[in-house]
Amino acid sequence: MKLIIVIFSLLLGSAPLSQASAKHDHGQEEGSVSTITEEMAQRNGITVAEAAPGTIERHLRVYGRLDLPPDQRVDVRARFTGLVKSVAVSVGQTVAKGDVLATVESNDSLKDYAVRAPIAGVVQARQTSVGEITGSTPLFTLVNTQRLWATMQVFSGQRFEVKPGLPVHVVHNGHRHESTIESLAPADNGEPYVLARTTLENSSGDMAPGDLVTGEIDAEIISVALVVENEALQTHDGKTVVFVQEGNRYHAQPVKVGRTDGRHTEILSGLKPGDHYVIENSYLIKADIEKSGAAHEH
């Protein structure tokens, strides 16, 4: 504009006039309040809930493997060296406690004696055949997978929160098995974790030793006076806020948060029970409040 005035005024022979140009004004909106009509809120999928007491369930996730408890695996040996006269079971066969597995003729007494199953279980391995002379090697290996140990590795960051007796949900292949931590024992070989053990019933037989499991340990389950959904929390002006609805007005309410379990968060201060706070699409309200700062710098 100044240009024109200069051309113009110079053509006229008068002195240049100085005048600043008028510019587009970006309306600056102050405060942390957004007004959204009910219809608009509905169309944008803004949902509101009442702040209320609730529980916080904090879980720790650990991984481990299934093991056979030591008492569930037996290497069956012949008590006296001798000749194997007959073998009653083959690999994979289920045996009951006391079932005869083989008959051995003792070298000393030259009498036959029965080798019986010390536990109920499955014949995992058979290392003998009729006509062999038994030695110190086991004849059979019996395992019982009715009960399995889940041995989970608890790393140092989680160690202080894990104690025997805590409930743990062991997830195997998508199935959850409820259990409690029975013991904590340091790992061998100086590994930097402790092993948390729990016993699982495996009557259906769908678990096998060596399978990988995930453990969800309930580190904390507590009732707290006020919880909000995690979705509701946003940051605004460097503070954690929830957006509180009052009619068509939504304002950013700074809150002090306590514990959280990934779904709910405890509110220590800033919010009262009964306050209506935005859950879904709370981002939209943050966006609306902060939008005056949204600019497109090329």
Next chain:
Amino acid sequence: MIDSIVRLSIERRYLMLSLILVLTGLGVWSYQRLPIDAVPDITNVQVQINTEAPGYSPLEAEQRITFPVETALYGLPQLDYTRSLSRYGLSQVTVVFEEGTDIYHARNLIDERLAAIKSGLPPGLEPTMGPLATGLGEIFSYTVEAEPGAQQPDGSPYDATALREIQDWIIKPQMAQVRGVVEINTIGGFDKQYHVTPSPIKLLEHGIALKDIATALGANNANRGAGYIERNGQQILVRSPGQLQTIEEIENVVVGRHGSSPIKVKDIAEVAIGKELRTGAATRDGKETVLGTAMMLMGANSRAVARDLADKLENVKASLPDGIKVETVYDRTTLVDKTVATVQKNLLEGALLVIVVLFLLLGNIRAALITAAVIPLSMMATITGMVRTGVSANLMSLGALDFGLIVDGAVIIVENCIRRLSLSQSDTQLALRERLEVVFQATTEVIRPSLFGVAIITVVYIPIFTLSGVEGKMFHPMAATVVMALLAAMLLSLTVVPAAVAVVMNKPVREKESGIIRVGKSLYRPLLEKALAFRGIVVAGATALVVVCLWLATTLGSEFVPQLDEGDIALHALRIPGTGLEQSIKLQAILEKRLKAFPEVDKVFAKIGTPEVATDPMPPNVADNFVMLKPRDQWPDPNRSKADLVGAMESAVEELPGNNYEFTQPIQMRFNELISGVRADLGIKVFGDDLDKLEATAEEILGVLKEVEGAADARVEQVSGLPMLSVIPKRITLARYGLTVDDLQDLVSAGIGGQPVGLIYEGDRRFTLALRLPEDIRRDIDSLSYLPVPLPAGRYVPLGEVAELQLKPAPAQISRENGKRRVVVTANVRDRDLGGFVDEVKQEIAEKVDLPSGYWLDYGGTFEQLESASQRLALVVPITLAIILGLLVMAFGSLKDSLIIFTGVPLALTGGVMALWLRDLPLSISAGVGFIALSGVAVLNGLVMLSFIRDLWHETGDLRHAIIEGALIRLRPVLMTALVASLGFVPMALNTGTGAEVQRPLATVVIGGIISSTLLTLVVLPVLYHWLHRREKTR
């Protein structure tokens, strides 16, 4: 010399007339080659260097890519400056060259430099130069959509990925072939990818690392040629095909073993067609779509290219699968056609009006036709000149052409010829020789003033050539065209016009003084006599008028550069930084439905984020919306003004939560994106290294700036605000587990960002095969710390154990200029003069702000351009005036007379100002050009008038008589030139078509000015002349 040219033209008149044919031929030939567009191209000479860096955060992109690229460009010849931005996944360096640099040469140099640094960049990253296009380049857009119920061959409905595949592999290859298209840029949909998503648990279980899968997939996916074998005289080629082709084949790739049993991909991972991590999306009428935009090659003819593209798109339709529809959503042809129609209408109507006026005033149809013939002929010459000088035809370049002005010279000559011919051959036919002599005499009698007049009008355009920057680019073509047309007309009036008069006016000419002139003269004589009697009052009145109009001018609104109404609306929808793409799409859907609800709106479409080729790199929180309006006759109220509509839209969308808007227009938007730079009055750039310090300093400056009187809209460019999750390795712990930082980063980047491990070919089509974690695990940042990091022998350690996870805001974008980080503080100035404001700000900042060492400031903004422009004009305008005065003195040999003529200028300007005021138009550069043209006409008028009066005075020696008689004789040519010049502009002033708003101020000024100038030339000039010369004796 002039005499001899005129004589030659008359002697060799048939030769001269045959030149018309040559000129016509040349004009028609040139017209075929004339680039036509709606507006002049205001883009500077720039090259964009884009480097796509998938997964890179702004900080990494800056450090690894932007910096080396910028450094490589140091010392390029004719380099003006560089600026860059580093965003998620993208580094863009824009290299701006000085005006006039050959872009091909510049690109060559850049290419050379880039080749040298390629080895220094992270592997796999390739800096590429943006398409060779300008701001006018985006001429054609189309969307690809599926009709409801349409199904893919496998029975599933078409999704965004499938549509994108159709665009990429069917439509784009065909459209890209159109001549003049440099690039088809796609945005929207998902680039089809094959995803292998291993479950971390299963990986642990089988003791397989992500790396192993990547290696296995890489080693099992190639075809190999193996030469040939000759057998029994026959040549047999050998090859071993091993490329993976189907999902099933990918699933069966062996990644490891348990004893003798192979572990296949399917044992540990899912394989499916997945979605890329895209950076941009497109929506139309509230739904996601795939949008293709054709970029026109720099310098191509947009109308032709857009038309060819539309034709091609019709052809493409035949090759599409059933149920897929492509639709043009933006076609530049529409705008160009409308603009061209406006210009054509203006020019044609103007030309017709001029012919009618000539006929009415000359009373001789032949003479009128000869004069009018100058119009198309000079137009032909102008077009030829435009093609030669590379000026494109558009609203601006053709906008100031006034045929009335062009024929002025010819009018004067023809008028005088007729007068003289009718005097000398009222009844009897003259012999050829005599007739030619009369024509020669008549021509030479007025040729000098008319040539001087044209020369003066040409000279007044000089200041326009000194405009620089955007204004220069807009108005140079206009000035160039007008000057070319005037010069062409000048040449024609020297040659063809006298020749034609000599040939055509062979019948006895009886000067039928037309009624208008008779009435005019009968009114004029008493008026002039009265004026001479009360000369004091006349002069005082004129002076008062000038003063009043000066004051009036300062009250007019102002507008820097006029805006062409493109007929469509574009708006930026801005959300807060950090807003995700999917969230933006949701907001966009609501916004578009709201806009579509307007009955005037035909289509709404939008680009969100960055397209495939980052010609306009926007973050995902910004969307460029294009609102295509229906033709006006389909509006409920066809007379509704666009400003009103935009206002209604603005308030309608203002209700939607979470969006901020900037309304603009498609081409304008593109120009803004390309030219960039600081658009506020004052921009203070803070340069330095540390972003936090930069921001703190900028805030401090903002504080000082706000206190300075006159500051408005002060703000700091937003730097931070992008939430970022940092996975910070714990070095000691890592070492404890035998891991390196690299191992950890590989896992995080491959797992979350994805790792390309090969290509899957389907014929020509090729798709990325990528490895990444399942979507539910990627998204769940709360449990990210539990992600198992595999260790040898099937052991693992959770991620949280070996790395710290931090979620905090980080820079959303890093801007650099001339190789240094910068943050800009901008402000506009209200109610205060800019220069004083800037000085005060500089002083205040120097006093109050303590800059950390290594940080410095740079003051820029439009104030700079304004300052340099005013300085330049302050020099050029007086020089121009001096030149005009010089020309006048040359013509008259008298400074006094020249000054008298010069008074015509302010007198003419009064009318221009009044006309603007009456029509409520602001002062603008357009209007300024009008004033410039006006000064020329005013001088021309005065020149014609005074030269005649003076000659008469010298002949008769009676000043008063000479003035009255001379003025009366010159009444007709003065009226004629005035009438043709102003009537030629009347259609332009009244037109409301597309593009008229640019020409309207100009035309209004000229019409108003010519009316006042004519009246005052007829009255005030003779009075002044009489007053100043009354004591002199005739020489």
